[in-house]
Amino acid sequence: MLTAKQHELIRFIQTRLEATGISPSFEEMKEALDLKSKSGVHRLISALEERGFIRRLPNRARALEIVKLPEDAVTMPRSKAAPPVVANDRTAPATMTKAVAPEPANDVIDIPLHGRIAAGAPIEAIEGQSSLPVPAALLGPGEHFALEVSGDSMIEAGIFDGDFALIRRTDTARDGEIVVALVENEEATLKYLRRNGGSVTLDPANSSYSPQVYRSEQVQVQGKLAGLLRRYH
Structure with a gap:
């Protein structure tokens, strides 16, 4: 309905x-x-x-x-x-x-920008009141928000410090997907998700960093990576 x-x-x-x-x-x-x-x-x-x-x-x-x-x-x-x-x-x-073939256009929408997220050791996810203009073509269905990336643990996945991660809000994800993971209800990080029995491993995409292993109840998926925005200065 x-x-x-x-x-x-x-x-x-x-x-x-x-x-x-x-x-x-x-x-x-x-x-x-x-x-x-x-x-x-x-x-x-x-x-x-x-x-x-x-x-x-x-x-x-x-x-x-x-x-x-x-x-x-x-x-x-x-x-x-x-x-x-x-x-x-x-x-x-x-x-x-x-x-009926439409002509291309450059529609832009504003999505919430919720502070910075770690692509390294987990840091606190800071809730912000600002927004980020994003081309509508980068977003699929669902509710989205943006986070500014801090750190270099995902550089081999093409995610760099200062990038804006476009996140589709969801509490479920498959193994191998890049997710926003909330650890112990305090810290958030951007990592590959991997489950193994009763544990959850958050894998970096940088050989200089080690995987982070937690009990399943310690980790909550808050969203999945939907796209990236990068600003060049």
């Missing part, structure tokens, strides 16, 4: 696709739904994507496709000149596919 705002957004996207063949930008969606920020749009888009109502087309920041509509959604009348919206229709002619 969708919320009122989710209904409103999917109808707006549907109408714009039918009228122009191009999905609206995050800024246009924010204004149409009278939201305060683009991060609100991102949360709605992620919720619709997770529920299977829309799909993001790869390698395009502004490419959305409607897969299905809510049963109680009102289908807007289509202009005779506008191509229909096609979702997962393998029999659609090639010209129709071209008509």
Whole structure:
């Protein structure tokens, strides 16, 4: 069951696709739904994507496709000149596919920036009140936050001191994934996750550092690495 705002957004996207063949930008969606920020749009888009109502087309920041509509959604009348919206229709002619191909855009949204996280020995994760602008194309579905990396224990994974780690919030992860791990409810670190029976090993990606081994109950997964931002001075 969708919320009122989710209904409103999917109808707006549907109408714009039918009228122009191009999905609206995050800024246009924010204004149409009278939201305060683009991060609100991102949360709605992620919720619709997770529920299977829309799909993001790869390698395009502004490419959305409607897969299905809510049963109680009102289908807007289509202009005779506008191509229909096609979702997962393998029999659609090639010209129709071209008509709905969106143009790339550079939508940016703000996600919370929660201080610094260790890529070395664990340090306290400092909660901050600031935000970080991130290209929407770097973020998939779900809720995200950012942490500034401190240390060099993950350099062999391409993660350097001063990078911004983009984290998808979750409390589960598979072995071999890079996670934000909270140790003993006090310290947070960015490491590869590895489980072995009743213990958890947090592996660095730097041969100068040793793995950190804890009891399972000492470690809580707070999120998984979704991407990186690096600033060049």
